[in-house]
Amino acid sequence: MPQPARSIQAAPGAIDPLPQPYLLFLGDIAEPAYAKTAFGLRDWAGERCVGEYACVGAKVSTGLRFMPPEQAFAEGARSMVIGVANPGGRIPPAWLPSLLQGLEAGLDLIGGMHARLEAIDSLRRVADRLGRRLIDVRHPPPGIPVAHGRKRSGMRLLTVGTDCAVGKKYTALALVREWRGLGVDADFRATGQTGILIAGQGIPLDAVVADFAAGAAEMLSPDAGADHWDVIEGQGSLFHPAYAGVSLALLHGSQPDVVVVCHEVGRDIVLGHPGYPLPGIEDTVELTLRLGRRTNPQIRCAGVSLNTAKLDAAQAERLIAAESERLGCPVADPMRGGEAFRRLAQACLR
Amino acid sequence: MPQPARSIQAAPGAIDPLPQPYLLFLGDIAEPAYAKTAFGLRDWAGERCVGEYACVGAKVSTGLRFMPPEQAFAEGARSMVIGVANPGGRIPPAWLPSLLQGLEAGLDLIGGMHARLEAIDSLRRVADRLGRRLIDVRHPPPGIPVAHGRKRSGMRLLTVGTDCAVGKKYTALALVREWRGLGVDADFRATGQTGILIAGQGIPLDAVVADFAAGAAEMLSPDAGADHWDVIEGQGSLFHPAYAGVSLALLHGSQPDVVVVCHEVGRDIVLGHPGYPLPGIEDTVELTLRLGRRTNPQIRCAGVSLNTAKLDAAQAERLIAAESERLGCPVADPMRGGEAFRRLAQACLR
Numbered sequence: 001m002p003q004p005a006r007s008i009q010a011a012p013g014a015i016d017p018l019p020q021p022y023l024l025f026l027g028d029i030a031e032p033a034y035a036k037t038a039f040g041l042r043d044w045a046g047e048r049c050v051g052e053y054a055c056v057g058a059k060v061s062t063g064l065r066f067m068p069p070e071q072a073f074a075e076g077a078r079s080m081v082i083g084v085a086n087p088g089g090r091i092p093p094a095w096l097p098s099l100l101q102g103l104e105a106g107l108d109l110i111g112g113m114h115a116r117l118e119a120i121d122s123l124r125r126v127a128d129r130l131g132r133r134l135i136d137v138r139h140p141p142p143g144i145p146v147a148h149g150r151k152r153s154g155m156r157l158l159t160v161g162t163d164c165a166v167g168k169k170y171t172a173l174a175l176v177r178e179w180r181g182l183g184v185d186a187d188f189r190a191t192g193q194t195g196i197l198i199a200g201q202g203i204p205l206d207a208v209v210a211d212f213a214a215g216a217a218e219m220l221s222p223d224a225g226a227d228h229w230d231v232i233e234g235q236g237s238l239f240h241p242a243y244a245g246v247s248l249a250l251l252h253g254s255q256p257d258v259v260v261v262c263h264e265v266g267r268d269i270v271l272g273h274p275g276y277p278l279p280g281i282e283d284t285v286e287l288t289l290r291l292g293r294r295t296n297p298q299i300r301c302a303g304v305s306l307n308t309a310k311l312d313a314a315q316a317e318r319l320i321a322a323e324s325e326r327l328g329c330p331v332a333d334p335m336r337g338g339e340a341f342r343r344l345a346q347a348c349l350r
Numbered sequence: 351m352p353q354p355a356r357s358i359q360a361a362p363g364a365i366d367p368l369p370q371p372y373l374l375f376l377g378d379i380a381e382p383a384y385a386k387t388a389f390g391l392r393d394w395a396g397e398r399c400v401g402e403y404a405c406v407g408a409k410v411s412t413g414l415r416f417m418p419p420e421q422a423f424a425e426g427a428r429s430m431v432i433g434v435a436n437p438g439g440r441i442p443p444a445w446l447p448s449l450l451q452g453l454e455a456g457l458d459l460i461g462g463m464h465a466r467l468e469a470i471d472s473l474r475r476v477a478d479r480l481g482r483r484l485i486d487v488r489h490p491p492p493g494i495p496v497a498h499g500r501k502r503s504g505m506r507l508l509t510v511g512t513d514c515a516v517g518k519k520y521t522a523l524a525l526v527r528e529w530r531g532l533g534v535d536a537d538f539r540a541t542g543q544t545g546i547l548i549a550g551q552g553i554p555l556d557a558v559v560a561d562f563a564a565g566a567a568e569m570l571s572p573d574a575g576a577d578h579w580d581v582i583e584g585q586g587s588l589f590h591p592a593y594a595g596v597s598l599a600l601l602h603g604s605q606p607d608v609v610v611v612c613h614e615v616g617r618d619i620v621l622g623h624p625g626y627p628l629p630g631i632e633d634t635v636e637l638t639l640r641l642g643r644r645t646n647p648q649i650r651c652a653g654v655s656l657n658t659a660k661l662d663a664a665q666a667e668r669l670i671a672a673e674s675e676r677l678g679c680p681v682a683d684p685m686r687g688g689e690a691f692r693r694l695a696q697a698c699l700r
Contacts, residue, residue: 149591149623206561210596213560241499241645245599246560252591273499276644294626295591 015141015219017201019079019108019133023072024062026054027084027095035060037112037194038083044173044198050077055098060084069098069105079108079135081197089114100126108133112193137196140208140216147214147253149295154224157348158256159234159305160288162278164243164271166264167307167334168234169195174334175260176231178345186229189220191250195233205235206246213246217253229349232256238287239279240270248291255296258348259288264307265319281327302348303330365491365569367551369429369458369483373422374412376404377434377445385410387462387544388433394523394548400427405448410434419448419455429458429485431547439464450476458483462543487546490558490566497564497603499645504574507698508606509584509655510638512628514593514621516614517657517684518584519545524684525610526581528695536579539570541600545583555585556596563596567603582606588637589629590620598641605646608698611635614657615669631677652698653680 022045024038032039041049042062050072051065062083069080080102086092091099091113099109103126111117117134118124127134157175159168172188172195179186188195190202208216221230232254236243261284270276279287285301292299304327308316316333320340324331330347332340372395374388382389391399392412400422401415412433419430430452436442441449441463449459453476461467467484468474477484507525509518522538522545529536538545540552558566571580582604586593611634620626629637635651642649654677658666666683670690674681680697682690 147592149626151625206559208560209556210558210560210563210599211556211593213595214592239644241602242497242564243561244602244641244644245563245595245597247595248598249560249595252594275501276499291594294589294594 015201021048021050023077023080024052024083028055029084030059035084040194050075069102073106082111103132110135112137137193144212145215152223154228156230156256157258158232158254161237162263166262168262171305172231172233189230189232191233213249214253217250252295258302262305303344308333365551371398371400373427373430374402374433378405380409385434400425419452423456432461453482460485462487487543494562495565502573504578506580506606507608508582508604511587512613516612518612521655522581522583539580539582541583563599564603567600602645608652612655653694658683
């Protein structure tokens, strides 16, 4: 018989890890664009994904082994992650039998959609009866303090952006993967829902009450060994008319030693804010260093991460070389990797 | 018989006004320092305070007429405001009979302490039975949107600071009082608890979820007539290691045409953050204008508000003149008023 999942209690002021490994749940969707979370988990946390499960008739697959929750539990899974979003962020009734099956099989449920798992009566009742947890990664942990501003031990890198959705999370993940390959002791520190699922822990920074946002960033990357690197997922942009405050709190609380500026080629207007031209890369570097110096006078920019998804390989290579020449620093697209990215990753460690 | 207070329903996206006039409640405190809220209401919203009430044996008075809740209701009061804080932010059992008396007399209860009124069983039961409201001004209104960043009609002034607790609220209140005396159409827009009680409405900006903080500032000062001024209470400081994000969100969302920089004479370290020297006034002006230009390219600094409470009158006058000369702009202490303050108030309108 499956035992109730052991409740993992973190120390006060620490961040609860998510129960892992995962079984990825794909619902009944037919459109791969809605499964971005599942694909992200496959790509960046594949070693902690036992397999995938879906409703009858689902048309999207991550390519992981398909297995029912009972088998996943037997193979070590401890939670089922809702890895898809449907338009509107709701949980359709058609998913409920599969979710209940997961609970019965011994798995906790993890979601990050607009609809709260706790708000669905049947899930809550069964979870209560079985001692399972319904975990919503959109909710910050309790006990986040006001930032103290004191320097912490260890090294920190923060990815910052010219806008939202330019590649800050992927840049951070790619740097950690590259560094670990070199034997560097590094952790990815997640500040958004998908990142939290990938890391298995983190704080959804945009959901923290404003007065505690810098404190959350401090809590996210605590004191560590002198050679340890925290690679922190950036949020928003210092130039964003709605989210700049979040970005500044994250910058101040992270106290990064190194920043990497992320930009998407061809983006020249802030996403969803037609009146706002995107800042230049140089402006972003300059303002980030100026404001970041307040909590870490040693802050420096190691280079630029360019999202070249809209270019072909030859165009991307030419642009990356030209931008590196123009800006006088390493420039790379982490999704393309190669020598340019290795140089960027090295420059961060210098 | 007193009728249940009429529930005031604001339009969606609008801010609920508090039920007024007030009866100020002073509890059983013996130390005037704990009655700052009550004194602030007397000084800045005296025309909307019917009187004061307290437990037997209280030793602090605002000087307003003492009256029981029944008389206050008869004279027009619609709420009883807890105008004192005791150490720890709790509501002592000794206050409960007076608070229940207020509810029975027809008054809603308004609090802003750490302890929630709703969490006290006897208050909640009586309020439910009588149809009274228990209002906590620490809680933001529902439905705050993400900031849109579009320019709004009307004029806006924001007080900004070199630190917390330097006089941003009082400066804003004093400007509105001065301007109204000149016939200027102006509203004080509150972003903190005491300010909200004084204005009778507002948003506790520090309690808003980070992603919505700039949106809250937009909601706080909506489109208005071309000659109308919103005078917005600033929060924190752009140089504050814990609260700079809140300050930036407020700056971006307020889109101020004019800022007044507030500073306390003699403060040279950020309050509670010993490792952080205070920024200079010039640095604060420069960074505020630079960041503020993102949402209002017309932003300008009209002058400086100097908190000279620690100086005597002659010292203060000399320093104000010297600082005005040094900075090349109007400088005044709003608490001292006089010609210097009239010049500052005029310079904002230019």
